[in-house]
Amino acid sequence: MTAKDKERILLAHGGGGRLTDALIRHNIAPRFRNAALDELTDAAKLDLSTTKICFTTDSYVVKPIFFRGGDIGKLAVCGTVNDLAVSGARPVAMSLGLIIEEGFEMESFERILDSIALAAHQAGVAIVTGDTKVVDAGSADQIFINTAGIGERLSGIELGFGKIRPGDHILLSGTIGDHGMTIVSQRTDIGFQSPLQSDCAALSPLTMSLLESVPGIRFMRDPTRGGLAATLNEISGSAGVSIEIVESHIPVSLAVRGAADVLGFDVLDIANEGKFVAVVSPESADAALKVCRAHPLGKHAAIIGQVKDAGEGAVVEMVTVIGGRRIVQMPYGRELPRIC
Amino acid sequence: MLDRISKAQETIEEAGHKLGRRINIMEVCGTHTVAIFRHGIKSTLGSHIRLISGPGCPVCVTDSSYIDTVLAIAERPEVLVATYGDMIRVPGKNSSLEAVRARRGNVTIVLSAVDAVELARRNPDKTVVFVAVGFETTTPATAVAVQEAKAQGITNFTIYSAHKLVVPAMDALLGTMNTSIDAFLCPGHVSVIIGSDAYTPVVTKYGKPCVVAGFEPLQIVEGLAEICRILASGKPQVASVYQAAVTPAGNATAWALVNKYFRPADGYWRGVGLIPQSTLVLRDEYDQFDTLKRLGVTESRAVEHTPCRCGEVLCGLIEPPQCVLFGNKCTPDTPVGPCMVSSEGSCAAWYKYARVRRPQS
Numbered sequence: 001m002t003a004k005d006k007e008r009i010l011l012a013h014g015g016g017g018r019l020t021d022a023l024i025r026h027n028i029a030p031r032f033r034n035a036a037l038d039e040l041t042d043a044a045k046l047d048l049s050t051t052k053i054c055f056t057t058d059s060y061v062v063k064p065i066f067f068r069g070g071d072i073g074k075l076a077v078c079g080t081v082n083d084l085a086v087s088g089a090r091p092v093a094m095s096l097g098l099i100i101e102e103g104f105e106m107e108s109f110e111r112i113l114d115s116i117a118l119a120a121h122q123a124g125v126a127i128v129t130g131d132t133k134v135v136d137a138g139s140a141d142q143i144f145i146n147t148a149g150i151g152e153r154l155s156g157i158e159l160g161f162g163k164i165r166p167g168d169h170i171l172l173s174g175t176i177g178d179h180g181m182t183i184v185s186q187r188t189d190i191g192f193q194s195p196l197q198s199d200c201a202a203l204s205p206l207t208m209s210l211l212e213s214v215p216g217i218r219f220m221r222d223p224t225r226g227g228l229a230a231t232l233n234e235i236s237g238s239a240g241v242s243i244e245i246v247e248s249h250i251p252v253s254l255a256v257r258g259a260a261d262v263l264g265f266d267v268l269d270i271a272n273e274g275k276f277v278a279v280v281s282p283e284s285a286d287a288a289l290k291v292c293r294a295h296p297l298g299k300h301a302a303i304i305g306q307v308k309d310a311g312e313g314a315v316v317e318m319v320t321v322i323g324g325r326r327i328v329q330m331p332y333g334r335e336l337p338r339i340c
Numbered sequence: 341m342l343d344r345i346s347k348a349q350e351t352i353e354e355a356g357h358k359l360g361r362r363i364n365i366m367e368v369c370g371t372h373t374v375a376i377f378r379h380g381i382k383s384t385l386g387s388h389i390r391l392i393s394g395p396g397c398p399v400c401v402t403d404s405s406y407i408d409t410v411l412a413i414a415e416r417p418e419v420l421v422a423t424y425g426d427m428i429r430v431p432g433k434n435s436s437l438e439a440v441r442a443r444r445g446n447v448t449i450v451l452s453a454v455d456a457v458e459l460a461r462r463n464p465d466k467t468v469v470f471v472a473v474g475f476e477t478t479t480p481a482t483a484v485a486v487q488e489a490k491a492q493g494i495t496n497f498t499i500y501s502a503h504k505l506v507v508p509a510m511d512a513l514l515g516t517m518n519t520s521i522d523a524f525l526c527p528g529h530v531s532v533i534i535g536s537d538a539y540t541p542v543v544t545k546y547g548k549p550c551v552v553a554g555f556e557p558l559q560i561v562e563g564l565a566e567i568c569r570i571l572a573s574g575k576p577q578v579a580s581v582y583q584a585a586v587t588p589a590g591n592a593t594a595w596a597l598v599n600k601y602f603r604p605a606d607g608y609w610r611g612v613g614l615i616p617q618s619t620l621v622l623r624d625e626y627d628q629f630d631t632l633k634r635l636g637v638t639e640s641r642a643v644e645h646t647p648c649r650c651g652e653v654l655c656g657l658i659e660p661p662q663c664v665l666f667g668n669k670c671t672p673d674t675p676v677g678p679c680m681v682s683s684e685g686s687c688a689a690w691y692k693y694a695r696v697r698r699p700q701s
Contacts, residue, residue: 264683266378322345322557324380326693332672 009104014134023132027110031117036093036128044128046093052153054089056080060145063338065112068182069198070273072145073112075340077119078202078273079224080149085204086220086276088159088211089151091123096130097146102137112143123202125149157211163218164239168307169285171278173206173292174199174300176228177256180270183339185259196255201274206297213291216284222276224340226331229268231277232316233330243316245305245328268318269331271339279307341558348565349384355568356388364390364520365567366513366656368506369475369527370397370684371555377693379557389564392518392656393689395509395612396527398474399426399682400654403608406502407432409639413469413500413631414440414447420463421447422456423471424478430681433642437471453478453485453499460489460497469631472499476533479503479620480594483601486622486629500631501621505604506530507538508618514546517612517655521548523567528554528582535590539578552580601626608641610678611651650677653686660690667691 012019029037036044058079065072077094084091096116100109120127178199185196203222211217219239223231228250236243252267260267274297280288285303292298305318316328356363367373373393376382382391395401411432414421421437428437428449441447450456453470460468472482482499489497510524526539531552539550549570553563562581570577580586598620607619622630632638648670649663660666660679670676672688679685 264374318380320378320380320557321341322379322381322384322561323342324382324384324557326377326380326383329692 007106009100009102009106009109009134011102011134011136014100014132020132028113028130028132031113032096032120032127034126034128036126044093046128046150048092048150048152050152050155052155054084054087054151054153055148056083056087057146057148058083060147060340061141061338062183062340063141064183064186065108065142067186067198068196069178070200071112071115072143073116074119075200075273076145076147077116077123077125078200079340080147081123081125081202081204082222082273082276084149084151085202085207086222087151087153088157088207088220089153090208091125091149091151091202091204093126093128094120094147094149096127098130098132099140099144099146100132100134101140101142102134104142109143119202123204154208154211157217159217159219161219161235161239164235164241164279164307165218165281166241166307166309167282168218169280169282169303170232170243170245170305170307171280171285171288171292172228172250172302172304173203173276173278173298174274175251175253175256176223176272176275177252177260177267177270179273180227180339181256181259181265183271184263184265196259199272199274201297203274203276203297206292206295207276209295210278210288210291214280214284214288216281217288218279218281220276220278223272225271227267227269227271228277229266229316229328229331232328235277235279236314236316239307240310240314242308242310242314243305244308244319245316246319247321249302249304251300251302266331268328273340344558345384345561348561349386351565352388352568353386355572356386358572362390363388363568363571364392364522365525365564366392366394366518366521366523367525368394368396368510369530370400370682370686371529372396372525372527372553372560373686374684374689375555375557375560377689379560381557381560384561385564389568392521393653393686394513394524394656395609395654396475396506397679397682397684397686398478398504399430400650400678400685401504401609401612402427402430402473402502402678403610404432405608405639405641406500408642409637410437410469410471410500411435411440413635413637414444416635418467419446419635420459420466420468421471422450422459422468423447424451424473425449426682426684427471427473429675430678431675453481454488457485457489457492457494457497460494461492464496467496467498467634470497470499472501472503475504475506475530476598477529479598479602480533480591483597486601486626487597489629490626495628498629498631498634499622501602501619502607503602503620504607504609505618505620506534507542508604508615509609510539510542511545512612512615512618513655514542514548518657521656523549523551523571525560525563525567526550526552528552528559528585531580531582531586531590533591533594535588536578536580536586537588538590543576543578547576549576550578552582552586554582554585609654611648611654646676648677650679650687653679660687663687
């Protein structure tokens with residue numbers, strides 16, 4: 001093997017032999033040290049403090065793999081953590097499945113691993129088990145990541161569509177569209193001068209503090225693919241309620257608004273990776289907003305609307321900046337492939 | 341902003357009372373259609389104005405014969421097709437560029453016409469066919485691409501032009517197709533190129549006001565108010581509420597470039613039919629860049645037999661929900677007609693922003 005070969009991932013790195021063993025022992029495992037992983041057994045042994053858990057899985061195929069504000073590794077950790085966080089759980093452990101294209105640069109691979117380690121550390125979640133596969137050049141695009149995550153449900157917290165009532169408030173934890181517009185602008189090479197940056201972040205510190213300090217949180221969801229429009233429609237459809245939002249209350253950065261206008265996107269349809277929507281009882285809305293705004297992840301939080309009785313049929317409607325009304329539809333989902 | 345909206349609403353209200361009837365205003369441009377829906381503008385106008393969406397979405401008005409010809413050309417082994425993204429899903433008789441791309445991989449989405457020239461430069465053994473659609477806003481970019489290809493000596497770049505002109509379509513609408521139109525809200529970006537004076541013949545011939553507006557909600561509402569004010573005054577004229585960007589003469593440099601390479605010809609509009617002098621074709625001296633002439637292909641004219649009523653939608657004769665296919669067989673996921681394919685199509689905008697409430701499950 002030449003020095004140059006060492007700099008790239010080879011098919012043999014996924015073959016199960018010595019190269020695989022070396023990759024796991026020298027490059028991967030040392031970055032994620034914890035008791036469950038260090039033994040490198042076939043399955044991780046976990047001691048949980050409760051039998052009430054949340055379990056989730058997700059795959060990450062974002063293109064480009066490095067983007068302003070994050071990379072595929074950070075996204076994989078944050079995405080998994082956020083699914084647990086908005087379900088009312090404290091993220092505890094996750095798995096890491098790596099599918100790597102033959103020829104992928106080792107330097108990029110290690111950068112992604114470092115990013116995963118940092119994000120997991122910050123979110124307080126342990127990478128306890130994993131898998132590495134290498135596929136022929138062309139059979140994957142650089143690197144794909146699959147994860148599963150386990151979280152311990154916070155005691156006394158029950159979130160669900162069934163708890164949502166007309167009169168509840170819709171809280172949004174911050175600006176929308178940052179992740180999706182960043183990916184689009186980097187992919188289309190449009191080279192916006194404006195400071196677009198993905199909002200990719202683990203939400204668990206904020207969601208746990210919110211759930212622990214404010215009663216009356218009915219439901220939470222992170223508006224990823226399909227954006228705020230999809231999340232609100234899911235809530236409306238599943239809870240059988242209408243939702244009215246006020247356009248002027250929805251926080252959107254100038255950079256995102258400008259880029260969305262230029263490219264003809266509706267900011268409501270654009271993906272986020274570090275935001276959540278919470279349905280909150282009217283009595284708790286002020287307190288919930290206060291907790292969010294006091295936290296760095298929620299400093300632009302706002303109450304953007306209200307749950308209404310479904311009347312003639314469940315619908316999401318928006319009062320626009322000029323005082324008009326229009327329906328907010330579920331996006332079709334074809335505008336943007338591979339954003340996460 | 342809300343002050344100015346209120347003032348515009350008052351103007352509309354006063355004009356409505358004075359005229360004592362509903363005012364039919366056609367927004368010619370698809371970008372206006374989407375902005376009107378996105379901002380819920382119809383809901384702010386009261387009962388005096390009826391907004392009619394016109395034939396201003398370039399994807400929607402591209403004739404099916406053109407699409408079928410592009411699809412036939414795309415089957416040729418030596419051809420690489422370069423197209424704007426919004427054309428890729430438009431259904432032809434049996435297929436779409438999206439299906440061809442999946443099967444043959446020779447269809448590339450470009451963001452500008454010049455990218456198609458670059459594609460030709462990188463693939464000297466192929467013939468690049470640029471699917472040149474759009475109104476006066478995109479035509480200058482195609483002209484620049486032809487100019488670039490000529491300057492760089494790139495001989496394997498060709499264009500298949502379906503470029504359209506807005507004013508002849510307005511003329512045709514008022515002449516025969518939809519005489520109920522009282523006035524036009526004219527598109528800001530097209531007018532930047534052609535200038536507001538370009539609408540003077542419409543006003544002179546038919547006595548219908550033409551007002552240019554940008555795409556911000558305030559611009560649109562103020563444009564509609566200006567139309568109402570002019571109608572109430574009884575003195576039809578061309579006006580603009582978008583003076584920051586639109587001049588009476590337009591962008592003479594860009595238009596001179598278009599005229600250098602293109603000439604007007606009679607052209608087919610999907611669902612509408614033949615409109616005299618409404619399309620732009622390459623001048624004879626630039627035959628070498630003309631796809632049909634280079635490949636020896638002729639456009640086959642076929643009459644569409646489909647219950648799709650996009651033609652009537654495009655002329656403002658019916659609203660999308662009046663078509664039996666709308667929302668059933670024809671949705672953005674399974675479009676039958678072009679007005680549902682393009683995000684700027686009337687049917688797609690209607691479906692996305694104004695579709696009726698879903699029934700409770």
